[in-house]
Amino acid sequence: MTAPAAAPPALDVAGVTVRFAGLLALDDVSFTVAPGTVHAVIGPNGAGKSTCFNVLSGLYRPTAGSVRLGAAELTRLAPHRIAALGVARTFQNIVTTQGTVADNLMLGRHALSHAGFAASALRLPRAVREQRAHLAKAREIAELTGLGAHFDAPVALLSYGDRKRVELARALCLEPRVLLLDEPVAGMNAAERIRMTEVVREIRAELGLSVVLVEHDMGLVMRLADEVTVLDFGRAIAHGTPDEVRRDPEVLRAYLGTTTGEDAA
Numbered sequence: 001m002t003a004p005a006a007a008p009p010a011l012d013v014a015g016v017t018v019r020f021a022g023l024l025a026l027d028d029v030s031f032t033v034a035p036g037t038v039h040a041v042i043g044p045n046g047a048g049k050s051t052c053f054n055v056l057s058g059l060y061r062p063t064a065g066s067v068r069l070g071a072a073e074l075t076r077l078a079p080h081r082i083a084a085l086g087v088a089r090t091f092q093n094i095v096t097t098q099g100t101v102a103d104n105l106m107l108g109r110h111a112l113s114h115a116g117f118a119a120s121a122l123r124l125p126r127a128v129r130e131q132r133a134h135l136a137k138a139r140e141i142a143e144l145t146g147l148g149a150h151f152d153a154p155v156a157l158l159s160y161g162d163r164k165r166v167e168l169a170r171a172l173c174l175e176p177r178v179l180l181l182d183e184p185v186a187g188m189n190a191a192e193r194i195r196m197t198e199v200v201r202e203i204r205a206e207l208g209l210s211v212v213l214v215e216h217d218m219g220l221v222m223r224l225a226d227e228v229t230v231l232d233f234g235r236a237i238a239h240g241t242p243d244e245v246r247r248d249p250e251v252l253r254a255y256l257g258t259t260t261g262e263d264a265a
């Protein structure tokens, strides 16, 4: 694998508010994802986690507040512009079933293609060279995410866990500086969860990117996150290391019936 790129800039979320009619889905939420760290956003159902992700990836425009990647303000940009600045996301419920693993990863490379459609269709030398380089990169990312042996396999024939990693690999094909992971282990069995945890660790170490993680699986959050922000009714009620937040009385209160924080979220 290539050497890790320079550390990504910090992702600063400052005073973000999202109002849907009368409902405050996010209420003046601020946190900073430090370069190269895994930052989890957790909270009970309806706390605002998905809304927060949708703001970070440009699907929602906040009512107030800002999201900055280094000097770049993201909140007024369309999702594809945010992706082009190096913020890629996975989707919780999209588990692709079309094409081969290679096809899906090459779709992820599409946004980085410089040769135009006509040049590619005409197989002009530059387009052919570029296509070859994209394929090599896609293969490298498949290896990194444990999909190397399945590179030419139809996605429909893969296990659920492998397909979730295709979604992750597709996002990595954008060569992001910040990766937004939306419930990466949702629906997985125990073995698949462990595998995904290992893969996220490896990609962080290998690629040096920052990861923002929304996840209900507290085991995964405790093992992976450097920092955690806890949302409740749209407000950020706690920030800290996994150990700090699981001992925080307000966090324990937010998760009704939770006494240890182990099975929170």
Ligand SMILES: Nc1ncnc2c1ncn2[C@@H]1O[C@H](COP(=O)(O)OP(=O)(O)OP(=O)(O)O)[C@@H](O)[C@H]1O
Pocket: 020, 023, 024, 025, 043, 044, 045, 046, 047, 048, 049, 050, 051, 052
């Ligand atoms: N597009 C929308 N229009 C109106 N209300 C919305 C919309 N999206 C989310 N909400 C509301 O905003 C609040 C926060 O929802 P959100 O989906 O962000 O929470 P969440 O923490 O991701 O929940 P879950 O863990 O159940 O996925 C909820 O009350 C939800 O009903």
